[in-house]
Amino acid sequence: MNRVGLEVPVKGMIFTELLDLADHLAGEEAVDKLLDDLDLDSDAAYTSVGNYPCSELVQIMTALGAQSGVSCDEVQREFGHWVLGIFTDRYPHFVKDKHTAFDLLEVIETEVHAEVRKLYPDAELPTFRTRRLGPDRMEMHYHSERPLRSFCHGLIEACLQRYGVTGQVRIAQDNGASDTVFDIQLER
Amino acid sequence: MEPFPPFKSERVSRRRYERERRGRQEAERILEHLSRELYEANAALKAQAASLEETVRHRTEELRAAKVAAETASDAKSAFLAMISHEIRTPLNGVLGMATVLAETELDAVQMDMAEVILTSGNGLLALLNDVLDLSKIEARQMEIEEIGFDLANLMAEQRRIFELRAAEKGLSFRMSGQAGLPSYIQGDPNRLRQVVSNLLSNAMKFTAKGGVHLDVSLDQWLLTVAVTDTGPGVPETKRHKLFKPFSQTDASITRQYGGTGLGLAISRQVCRLMGGDLVFRPARGGGSVFTATMRLSPPNVGAAPVDLGHCPFQKVLGARRWRILVAEDSETNRKVVELLLKPFDLDIRMVFDGAQAVEQHLARPFDLILMDVNMPVMNGLAAASLIRQEEERIGAERVPIIALTANAMTHQVSDYLRQGIDAHVAKPVRREDLARAMALQLCEQTRALMQG
Structure with a gap:
């Protein structure tokens, strides 16, 4: 497979963990709003056994960073x-x-x-x-x-x-x- | 990034609830999909296992059938060889018997020469037949080694007499060493031993044009070693690996020059191995060959001793009186052969054509000895022998010696005969000396009684 970048699927478990982290960092209310604003294809209805595009992961991390005034890289770390x-x-x-x-x-x-x-x-x-x-x-x-x-x-x-x-x-x-x-x- | 202060509310938003619900539905959908995939993979595996099972069953059946076919073919080959051997020996019996007797009649030099050629060719044919039979027995693992008492010193002395004569005829020297230590009584298979020694000496004589042949024998811990050294041309190194392979004389030209089937060494080696030894070649110093055969013999059974024929030379025994001999033989040729072979001895011979007549004649007026063919119409030789034994037992009569004349002389068959009331056997084609010796051996006791009385 030669796909490199944002089209590559990512295991659902990574998404559910990221949302747990987001809840922990920003609170449920803020996270709900953030996800509504992003208008993702998956509607952020992630399950750990599914696969979702990496682009959604990056979108969420970027938005999460923007909310706290840090870069996407910071959120990744x-x-x-x-x-x-x-x-x-x-x-x-x-x-x-x-x-x-x-x-x-x-x-x-x-x-x-x-x-x-x-x-x-x-x-x-x-x-x-x-x-x-x-x-x-x-x-x-x-x-x-x-x-x-x-x-x-x-x-x-x-x-x-x-x-x-x-x-x-x-x-x-x-x-x-x-x-x-x-x-x-x-x-x- | 600082964590958000813990959210106090007990309730979650509608959006979060919807999201979680759709997540759950998605998980269930994936689970269903995976379950179905798992089920299908499992079903495919089961089908594959079943088909493998079927394939294995099929192959096993094929192999079993192939094995049965191969065994049947092998049995057919053995049966064919046994049958052919019987069929060839019977006419050969006629040829050799008649040629022997013919050579004893008044012949001029040219006719004598012709009779000799018939005899030599017939004996050659018989030797070939025996070789082919031996080889097929070895291949079918049916070669049997006897375990009987015999005089080893005497057997070697007999070989020396035969080959000393042949060496002299060819202008070669012949020397034997080691015979002084040989026991006169030992257990083993004298016929197979004689076959090996004779084969090695014949080969040595055949291939040696000048010089001589040396036979060395030794017995150590019941292992007999027979080494035959010659001053012949030896065996080229490149051809040594073929020496002991059947039908492979090292060079096709050898067959033309020296004759032979190329079976002798192959058979001898197998015989030696069946007797717990081996047959090996090494080049002799100075260019000839050394063939060394080893065979395991065993100590004699305590109490048993070989019959000493020294006191019963066959001419003397058969001439001791006019013995009454009954010959049961359905083939006219064979009857004639026996009659002519026994002609030099003054015997009272009565001929019958089947076993029933043999029983009848013997019971009417007992004979001194019976020569009994095995395969006869009306009643075969074994049934006749058994009836005679029963009758002897019933009336307390003396046991008459019965010698079977057999064309299918497999060792295990011979031991069967011996259990069924037969005392000895002489293989067809019958040679005069063998027949006379066997008869003399059976009549020896009575001769002694005669002499003493």
Whole structure:
């Protein structure tokens, strides 16, 4: 499949989580209004088992940012944090034997995506290839058919936070929002 | 971004409710769709499994049928060979018997030469027939190895006598070593052992033009090793792999030059292997060949000893008195052969054509020995033997020796005969010496009694 960008379908679960985040950030009233104003094809009647166009995801995130005076990228990063929290709460067994942030980042591509494919064989998943450059340094190559690298950025930050470490997450190679290499350097 | 303060109201907006409801309906629609897909995939799998089952059943049936067909074909081949062997041996019996007797009549040199050619050709044909039968038995895994007591030293001495003579005729030297340590009584299959030794020595003689042949024998832990070394041309390295394959003399020109079927070594190797050994080739120093056969023999049964024919030379036994001999044989040719073969001995011979007549004649006035064909009309030889045994038992008469004359001499059939009242058998085509020896062996005890009395 060569579709890149906003036509690519996104798993419904991402939408339902985004709306939960929106409720949390702006309140139900504001979110209802925001969705009414956007006049989406799906009418925002999302279900976690469906698939919806990525363009709707970007529209919602942009509108949510505008409401709070931040960019779409900011919302994506916030959403990355949110999703990692939900994931670790809901699937504790994935996290149990991962002792460092890097351990957890490494298995997104392998263990987590393998599980997702069992439930949704048609899912078009992004790749999160990792490479350890030293005890405190890791490279993560985000590649997707969707332009959501800031979401990935938020995911990395949340992961560091969860393990109580600080560090710098820098874009080492910028091939656009759907193909980016992050350089993660922990601080001691 | 700061989170919105918790929304206090218990109620949600109509729009939110509608959205959630449509979301739920959409989820249900997707679920239905997926359920149907799952059902269809499952049904397809079940159908596939059933068709696989059917395919396997079909294939199994085909294989079973093919196996039955192959077995039937194999059985047919064995039956055909047994039948053909019988059919060929019977006329061959006539040819060889008559040629033997003919050669003993007053003939001029040219006629004698002709009679010799008939004899040699007939014996060649018989050897070929035996080889083909042996090979088919080996292929059908029906080659049987006997386990009987025999005189090993004597068997080797007999081979030496035969081949010393042949070597002398061809101007070759012949040497035998190791025979001093051989036991005179041992268990095994003397006929198969003789076949192997004779095959190796014949080959060595056949291919050696000058020099000689050396036969070395040794027995270690009941493993007999027979090594035959010759000073012939040897076997080229590129042709050694074909040595033990049936019908594959290393070179087609060999068949023209030396004759033979190319079955001998293949059969000998299989015989050795059936006897727990092997037959191998290695080049001899100086260019000849060494064929080494090994065969496992066993210690003699305690208490049993071979009948010592040394005291019963057949001429002496058959000449001890005018024995009354009954011959039951339906074929006129065979009757004539037996009559002529036994002519040199002064015997009182009575001929009958079937088993019923044999029983009748013997019961009327008992004979000293009966030669019994197996396949006869009215009553076959086995039934006749069995009737005679019953009658002997009933009236407490002495047991008459019965020798079966058989054309289908499979080992297991012979042991069947021995259980059914037959004392010994002589295979057709009957050779005078074999027949005379077998008769003498049966009459030996009575001869001793005669001599002593």
